[in-house]
């Protein structure tokens with residue numbers, strides 16, 4: 001990626017920088033891949049809800065996948081039509097459900113029996129029919145970091161297969177709920193397509209079982225989870241959407257009139273964003289040297305939270321690389337971006353880019369240590 005370094009020199013660091021052209025190219029690639037199929041993509045706002053990003057996504061005609069009332073409101077404010085909004089989440093509060101009902105969103109992905117009853121009651125008070133999909137925990141391994149697997153029995157998400165029968169009975173008795181679909185999501189940063197293949201097999205089994213109960217559903221939602229290449233953001237700036245959608249084409253043949261929904265987050269926005277920081281100090285020790293940045297886990301928590309790797313580049317130096325531990329200024333040892341990392345020889349004031357930070361970066365920023373939230377710029 002070519003960074004506008006002259007412009008960066010005038011800005012106060014740390015900040016997020018988004019490349020709108022890469023975002024648009026990514027969205028076009030998705031649209032190209034799905035144009036001949038009854039596939040519907042919803043963007044998972046949890047990955048990044050920056051209003052400029054949402055505007056570009058809305059312009060591309062992509063819908064929204066939300067996990068809170070705040071996200072439903074942000075999607076609506078960005079102009080994404082309510083008819084393209086799905087709302088998941090294991091702990092929806094009454095006001096959040098009301099935001100969805102009052103705006104007639106497309107579908108609630110329901111994760112438990114008590115939630116069914118609450119949505120039904122709130123819909124009844126409004127004299128509305130709430131459209132719902134049951135989020136089923138498919139017990140399929142995503143072969144990814146255990147903090148970001150969601151579709152195993154030990155995870156808190158969704159309705160387990162063994163409870164499905166009972167939940168269907170209860171759903172049928174709710175006067176103000178219309179069951180329109182089933183929903184699944186197995187995890188995030190998945191690059192092994194056999195995991196999605198496993199999901200397809202499970203979806204087929206569930207669909208067969210529903211048919212045996214004479215239930216046919218128009219909408220199947222397989223969640224998100226497609227991974228990106230954190231190690232080579234320049235060589236592979238666009239995720240492998242072709243292989244991903246091919247898996248579903250091949251292994252999940254749709255019945256007449258059926259639509260397949262996807263909730264992609266990371267694969268849409270990760271590569272278009274970088275966190276730009278400045279080097280505060282280089283602390284040369286006898287055993288190791290530290291590059292101390294003005295960004296820490298308050299701006300980008302993924303390395304501290306899930307030992308995630310981000311490629312790091314010194315935008316100001318063309319000197320040969322040296323090995324550094326690259327850390328932030330926060331008073332916690334976990335505030336480390338990388339250990340023994342080969343970075344072009346660095347001095348105070350150098351601009352540093354932490355790449356592939358467009359997803360689960362800015363949205364997870366905090367004000368711990370009373371730090372200021374990072375600004376964001378887009379080109």
Ligand SMILES: Cc1ncc(COP(=O)(O)O)c(C=O)c1O
Nearest residue numbers: 044185188224225263264265266
């Ligand atoms: C229900 C649901 N849908 C979609 C996503 C988006 O996943 P990703 O960013 O990996 O595409 C998530 C993320 O965890 C999720 O929990």
